[in-house]
Amino acid sequence: MAGSASTLTHVARPHSRRGLEDPRWLKYTLLGIAFGFVLLFLVVPLTAVFVEALRKGLGLYFTALTEADAVAAIRLTLLAASISVPLNLVFGVAAAWAIAKFEFPGKSVLITLIDLPFAVSPVIAGLVYVLLFGAQGWWGPWLMEHDIRIIFAVPGIVLATVFVTFPFVARELIPLMQAQGKDEELAALTLGAGGWRTFWKVTLPNVKWALFYGVILCNARAMGEFGAVSVVSGHIRGETNTIPLHVEILYNEYQTQAAFAVASLLTLLALVTIVLKSLIEWRHRKSVEAAATATTRQFAS
Amino acid sequence: MSIEVRNAWKHFGSYTALAGVDLKVASGRLTALLGPSGSGKTTLLRIIAGLEFADRTEDPESGRVYFDGEDVSAVPAGRRGVGFVFQHYALFKHMTVFDNIAFGLTVRARGERPTKPQIAARVNELLQLIQLDGLGARLPDQLSGGQRQRVALARALAVQPKVLLLDEPFGALDAQVRKDLRRWLRSLHEKLHVTTVFVTHDQEEALELADEVVVMNQARIEQVGPPQAVYDRPASPFVIEFLGNVNRLESGLDRLRASERDVLYVRPHDVDIQRDYTGQHALAARVLHVFSAGNYGRVTLERIDTGETIEAEISRSRLRQLELVGGDKVHVVFNHIRLFPKGEFYETDVSTPAPDNPDHYAI
Numbered sequence: 001m002a003g004s005a006s007t008l009t010h011v012a013r014p015h016s017r018r019g020l021e022d023p024r025w026l027k028y029t030l031l032g033i034a035f036g037f038v039l040l041f042l043v044v045p046l047t048a049v050f051v052e053a054l055r056k057g058l059g060l061y062f063t064a065l066t067e068a069d070a071v072a073a074i075r076l077t078l079l080a081a082s083i084s085v086p087l088n089l090v091f092g093v094a095a096a097w098a099i100a101k102f103e104f105p106g107k108s109v110l111i112t113l114i115d116l117p118f119a120v121s122p123v124i125a126g127l128v129y130v131l132l133f134g135a136q137g138w139w140g141p142w143l144m145e146h147d148i149r150i151i152f153a154v155p156g157i158v159l160a161t162v163f164v165t166f167p168f169v170a171r172e173l174i175p176l177m178q179a180q181g182k183d184e185e186l187a188a189l190t191l192g193a194g195g196w197r198t199f200w201k202v203t204l205p206n207v208k209w210a211l212f213y214g215v216i217l218c219n220a221r222a223m224g225e226f227g228a229v230s231v232v233s234g235h236i237r238g239e240t241n242t243i244p245l246h247v248e249i250l251y252n253e254y255q256t257q258a259a260f261a262v263a264s265l266l267t268l269l270a271l272v273t274i275v276l277k278s279l280i281e282w283r284h285r286k287s288v289e290a291a292a293t294a295t296t297r298q299f300a301s
Numbered sequence: 302m303s304i305e306v307r308n309a310w311k312h313f314g315s316y317t318a319l320a321g322v323d324l325k326v327a328s329g330r331l332t333a334l335l336g337p338s339g340s341g342k343t344t345l346l347r348i349i350a351g352l353e354f355a356d357r358t359e360d361p362e363s364g365r366v367y368f369d370g371e372d373v374s375a376v377p378a379g380r381r382g383v384g385f386v387f388q389h390y391a392l393f394k395h396m397t398v399f400d401n402i403a404f405g406l407t408v409r410a411r412g413e414r415p416t417k418p419q420i421a422a423r424v425n426e427l428l429q430l431i432q433l434d435g436l437g438a439r440l441p442d443q444l445s446g447g448q449r450q451r452v453a454l455a456r457a458l459a460v461q462p463k464v465l466l467l468d469e470p471f472g473a474l475d476a477q478v479r480k481d482l483r484r485w486l487r488s489l490h491e492k493l494h495v496t497t498v499f500v501t502h503d504q505e506e507a508l509e510l511a512d513e514v515v516v517m518n519q520a521r522i523e524q525v526g527p528p529q530a531v532y533d534r535p536a537s538p539f540v541i542e543f544l545g546n547v548n549r550l551e552s553g554l555d556r557l558r559a560s561e562r563d564v565l566y567v568r569p570h571d572v573d574i575q576r577d578y579t580g581q582h583a584l585a586a587r588v589l590h591v592f593s594a595g596n597y598g599r600v601t602l603e604r605i606d607t608g609e610t611i612e613a614e615i616s617r618s619r620l621r622q623l624e625l626v627g628g629d630k631v632h633v634v635f636n637h638i639r640l641f642p643k644g645e646f647y648e649t650d651v652s653t654p655a656p657d658n659p660d661h662y663a664i
Contacts, residue, residue: 183387186387
């Protein structure tokens with residue numbers, strides 16, 4: 001009996017293994033396609049940016065970056081990012097906190113609204129602000145009377161940037177905070193800690209990696225945004241041009257090398273973002289796993 | 302500190318978690334809230350803690366919570382003097398064991414906060430109490446389930462609560478750890494005498510550990526009493542079925558001095574098997590399966606007249622003496638039975654007819 005059983009398994013093993021494994025040619029074809037695609041669409045263009053930027057030497061590369069309009073564009077981009085990222089940080093944390101820890105009517109509407117900027121084309125987002133604040137817009141005449149300029153000025157650029165980067169922080173935090181539940185907060189509450197203290201000592205440390213991740217993505221988008229900002233900017237050189245807009249102008253004026261030099265800044269930002277992102281993702285995954293193992297039963301009795 | 306909850310109602314959407322529950326817990330006792338999942342026991346515990354609030358009803362007393370006769374319904378959870386231990390511990394993941402235990406003391410307002418050396422002394426004392434001295438620098442992730450549970454308990458005890466509430470304290474632990482921790486918690490209670498209420502769905506745990514058992518089912522309390530009383534004199538069919546194995550017979554009971562409107566319950570250890578029985582109160586049955594383990598034998602029988610299955614637990618020597626084999630025709634005799642009227646709505650104070658001869662209530 002035992003002998004025949006063991007023969008059976010010996011015979012069956014190679015069959016089952018072949019049945020479960022994909023053929024080699026399929027594996028290598030798929031890998032080839034994936035790597036070829038990445039090479040053609042990502043690595044080649046990225047390399048091209050730096051090759052073109054440095055084509056005429058390091059000297060001209062830095063000249064393109066230190067030229068007055070380029071400096072103004074970099075400054076404006078940093079300003080827009082430094083306003084919109086903190087704003088969305090505060091909003092994102094507040095929204096995620098409310099959604100994950102409380103029950104209230106209109107919760108699903110709020111979640112949908114947070115996603116709206118992802119669904120709307122950035123050009124439309126820019127046009128909405130023109131419609132509201134532009135000279136022919138709803139509040140345009142009133143703003144003109146009081147000499148407040150929003151469209152074709154810095155406030156418009158900041159508004160458009162805030163709009164398109166709106167979901168990044170909240171989107172990162174909501175799933176994690178929902179998975180973590182509110183037991184730790186309730187524990188802090190029973191131990192006598194107030195809401196503010198609980199937030200700083202318990203909630204925030206638990207989501208810090210997701211928060212950092214969200215901020216980095218938010219920042220990358222804030223600095224790289226083209227469509228929405230393009231509509232509200234007015235393209236005034238040295239005044240309302242951000243880095244992406246400046247690249248476009250240079251390119252249209254056939255200053256290819258300068259265009260690529262400035263573009264290389266955004267590319268570098270992207271590379272730094274990717275490195276930070278994978279670092280954080282690694283930490284983040286660990287905290288999500290920890291949360292998943294301690295899933296809480298809500299109404300269970 | 303004694304606890305009282307009056308006429309508590311709680312709905313989650315269309316789901317009723319509590320339907321008019323009154324609860325009194327005596328000071329210094331270890332009380333178990335026992336029931337299946339969904340019976341409302343955790344909700345009741347959270348209402349005592351102030352983590353959940355009972356629904357408002359027309360009755361102004363409804364849902365009020367009293368500690369030592371004082372109304373604490375409006376007192377926030379942090380000020381009720383309650384230590385709460387969560388089912389999944391809810392330890393602060395990013396803090397060390399030491400900081401977890403110290404948390405309740407370090408968040409106190411400046412005037413009430415003990416000094417750092419005082420806090421350290423208190424934490425070390427608690428670490429000793431939970432037998433984890435030397436592990437204060439670990440993170441919760443680096444502890445076993447049983448150790449985490451004890452840290453959660455120490456964290457709750459650090460603020461010297463007047464009431465200790467535990468939600469399924471042993472639910473997530475494996476059997477051996479569970480037994481050790483149960484014994485340890487009992488001895489801790491003997492030492493501290495803090496009024497303690499714990500929630501469990503494990504009847505063995507409740508009966509072994511508690512001074513008083515509150516059996517809950519479907520948002521209501523079925524019975525309250527010391528473990529022995531609840532086990533020996535169950536007030537409802539639910540209680541008798543929930544606390545241990547029981548045979549339930551519904552038909553052909555006229556031979557057993559019961560009417561057709563009754564349901565009969567008999568514990569397996571109250572079933573005796575006889576080869577030749579001459580008395581009138583016996584049921585004819587066929588042996589289906591015999592199994593013996595340890596000191597007793599378990600016999601599965603089938604009633605010949607109705608086909609109902611009966612489980613019997615008899616001593617091993619008795620089993621040997623009977624020499625039962627599957628298919629044998631025998632007589633079963635019940636030593637002690639409980640009768641309840643049939644129907645969906647049970648009365649909780651149904652008293653069973655007193656047996657003429659409790660030791661051998663042959664039927």
